[in-house]
Amino acid sequence: MKKYQLNNKQLPSFIDHLKKQGTVFAPHKKGDTSYSFEKVENPNSVVLDYNRTLNSVKKYFLPPREHLLSFSKTDNSFRKGSFKNEKKIFLGVHSYDMKAVLKLDYNFSQGNPEENYLQRRKDSSFIGVSFIPDEFHFSQSVGIPLHDTEGFDIYLEQNSDGYTVKIITEKGEKLIDGFDRVSKAKDISSNHVQFQNKLKYNYNRLPEVFEQSWNAAVWEEVSKKCVGCGTCNLVCPTCYCFDVEDNLDLSLQTGTRDRSWDGCMLNGFAAVAGGENFRETLAERQRHRVHRKFKYISDITGEPWCVGCGRCTAYCTAGISIVEIVNQLCDEYEQNYLNRPAVVGLNAERL
Amino acid sequence: MSIAISDVKSQELYCPEIAKITAVKRFTEKEKWFDIELPGGRSLGHQPGQFVQVSLFGAGEAPISVTSSPTKKGSFELCIREVGMLTKLLHKLDVGSTVGIRGPYGKGFDVKSFKGKDILIIGGGIGIVPLRSLINYVIDNRKDYGRLIILYGAKNPDELLYPDDLKLWKKSNDIEYHITVDQGTPEWKGNTGVITTLIPGLDLDLPNTITAVVGPPIMYKFVLMSLKTKRIPDENIYLSLERRMKCGVGKCGHCQINHSYVCQDGPVYHYPELKHLQEAI
Structure with a gap:
């Protein structure tokens, strides 16, 4: 692996170098404490040292709102939504958000591979950046090490003077090619930080917990706090459920068929026209959400669909923590299924 | 990944x-x-x-x-x-x-695997709508299948669908047709009672009978209980589920039951696949 040194003061010119090759998106400060991925206009406004962005880069592949079709009622004609074909470079992506993109790739490729997502997703390059985990990050527990570079073309690891630039792929090599201010890599003296907030069990033990999780007490308990606002769905980098609705313009003759993000925590999500709601209670909906992250897709793919970014917990309006939910499931599992007197064994001995 | x-x-x-x-x-x-x-x-x-x-x-x-x-x-x-x-x-x-x-x-009824079998249709309310597709398929390929038994239940006589088909089914020597309404009217001469009341009286060749059930969510629990009492093996039961299929292509998430997307794995399920699926019935 090739390594270079990129000092802090070289960063703007590096971003300019990237901008010559495509549209660059990177974290920007929003308000006092938030960050957001935005298209880079001014390299100096890019912030690479951040805890988390409100939304992940998911929004560029599955936009919060998009036109599936534009139609005219007058002659029943329609045309499908268009995709901008541009080379996209995502700078300053954290390892968990990269993993989330790879998981969405699976969701939109398997079964019926979806053009809308895949067209937007192609021609994307990812430049990762290291970060210092805060109280909400727990990626390590779901199998994503701090410096996981899977999916990245280049990885920037912070050191005392700036960043060690690690070239991961050929695409990454091409991205940096021609940038003349790179120098030999310095020894990395980055902080050996640890993830603070951890799941009680490592991810590879969670399937056994989730085998017994359906009737756990935690769902009812957490539903007493939950207000069903769906924020956890909106900020989750691996949530991809959507709704579709038609919108007419003022002429009432032309309009668009639009899809927008939806959330399984919202009341009407599983309701049908006849009035039946198949997940009527908040407890059922919380159970569904958490099972989507740790069981349903995971049983098929063998990996958690939660990436430990901590967004659902950090932004929850009711102070609900997914780590606490999973840890309580682990506790309930231990109490109800592991620490039981081994009745079967005793009986077996007596026999 | x-x-x-x-x-x-x-x-x-x-x-x-x-x-x-x-x-x-x-x-x-x-x-x-x-x-x-x-x-x-x-x-x-x-x-x-x-x-x-x-x-x-x-x-x-x-x-x-x-x-x-x-x-x-x-x-x-x-x-x-x-x-x-x-x-x-x-x-x-x-x-x-x-x-x-x-x-x-989605997946429909596996009509090829039903070949040679007796077909028992149990439709409640608008559940008869998808079942009519199966009924007509069996009628049009009559020699490939055994008995065709249709149980149809509606809330009241005014809610019965397919008047022409009902006449045809009643007339046909080839179809065993039983109908009931939850609440009759003075003019109603037929059975009164929920659809499960039609099940005990059936004389069935059990291992050779395929049962297709479609109806409102509440109906499944009771019909399945009756079928169990009747000793119809689970392997011979198929049912179709109503869910909110917004996209139809396994993406939008609205129809999901546990790991299963109803728009992909259903709406017609083989009952053994569904039995252990929480939230399904």
């Missing part, structure tokens, strides 16, 4: 075909029947039990079961209950109007 995106052949999934309504009949106050022709009279190519996404520009899209058999060529049929904005507007359409059609989607 890492997928080489550039190797994936992506598909356009959300464009409807503009199809023409060629006949309309009103069945009840709430239900209307439509005959629909795809461009060029192309066959829909569905299996009995599958559904299509029906749309009107400006009103949106909804999943509707196909009620005609694939043996019918040139057009297909839908029976639509008026329950919301889209279906209200659909009810206003007449012959010559157009609708958007996507699909067919």
